[in-house]
Amino acid sequence: MKPIAFRTACIGAVAVVLSLPATARADAANADQGTAGGDHTDRDISAHVSLPGQERISFTGDGTGGSGGLTSAENTWTPPACYYAPMYTPEEFQAYWDDLSRGVYSSGWPQEDKDLLRQNLEDSYGEEGEYPNYNIDKQGEGMFWQVVRNEEHPDYEARYACEFRTFWVDFGDPPPDLPGVVDIATLAELAYERVRVPDTEIELNPDGDQTVNLATWVWLDQGAFEPVSVTASLDDYGLWATTTATPTTLTIEPGTPDARLHPASGECAVSGDGGIGEPYSQGRSGEEPPCGVTYLRATHATGSYGLTASLTWEISWEGSDGSGATLPAGVFETTHEITVREVQAIVR
DSSP: OOOOOOOGGGOSHHHHHHTSOHHHHHHHHHHSTTOOOSOOGGGOOGGGOOOOOOOOOEEESGGGSSSEEOEETTSOOOOOSEEEEEEEOHHHHHHHHHHHHHHHHTSSSOHHHHHHHHHHHHHHHSTTSSSGGGGGGGTTSEEEEEEEEOTTOSOHHHHTOSOOOOEEEETTSOOOOOTTBOOHHHHHHHHHHTOEEOOOOOEEESOSSEETTSOEEEEBOTTSSOOEEEEEEEGGGTEEEEEEEEEEEEEEEOSSSSEEEESTTOEEEBOTTSOBSOOOOTTOTTSOOSSEEEEOSOSTTTOOEEEEEEEEEEEEEEETTSOEEEEEEEEEEEEEEEOEEOOOOOOO
């Protein structure tokens, strides 16, 4: 697609924004904020512009309804910061440009700028343009793709590493093999980003305050943690990837060096039935728990200890073409405030 732009004399934040499709308008607004001089109130066309297109990636699965997202266990993985995905049908794209151009033509912009916009639209979407009549005759046969900025990505600059571009892809055709264009591996990563897992709500015995040198049993009931999955799909293109998170290990950090972990590593494996450790039962007070902690110092002088329970989830995915791989493990943790009292022996 030929870039549509006004003459340099009208360059400024508003001019740049008006010259580009929806996603690029947002980019230009960020990049050029505050560069326009003078009063442009007579050129405000925001009320006339239709909403931007929406990426057509669907997300389904039992992993979308949990409490929180996962953090990469090794801090080596982040989701895609930007990518190219289907955004507009021909009718939506035409409606967008019709609304935008109508606003420009009725605004206070100089006539030469209006003429330039009209000519650029004709060159791109006219009868002899790259996409004649916005590909209306191909409605239902494909979509216009544009860049998507991942607003949840922590690296602002990385979100804008993908340059603005518009291209058409027929349904059933593979997307072009270009950097950043959504493929099955990208869908797997986008699904991973949306995985939500249950809170790590551990059971403790004794319940409530703990006692110095008395083992605290830690466990999670059977079935508390089972694999969860999210599927990301480009339905009209027959592409999908299902990302599955499987709980493997609960790691306990007592919140103080004055404690002894059970086992010594503090890592308690998730059993095949989705449980962790064993519930305490009467008569086992002298045993070492399969998962737990023994505090060696009371908290009356230091304040409560923050016991952290971190559940590690292994990540794997499979795609619509039979491909598959693993992604870095994720961790979801919760912290429990623990008060430890000291039992005073009475000397008779």
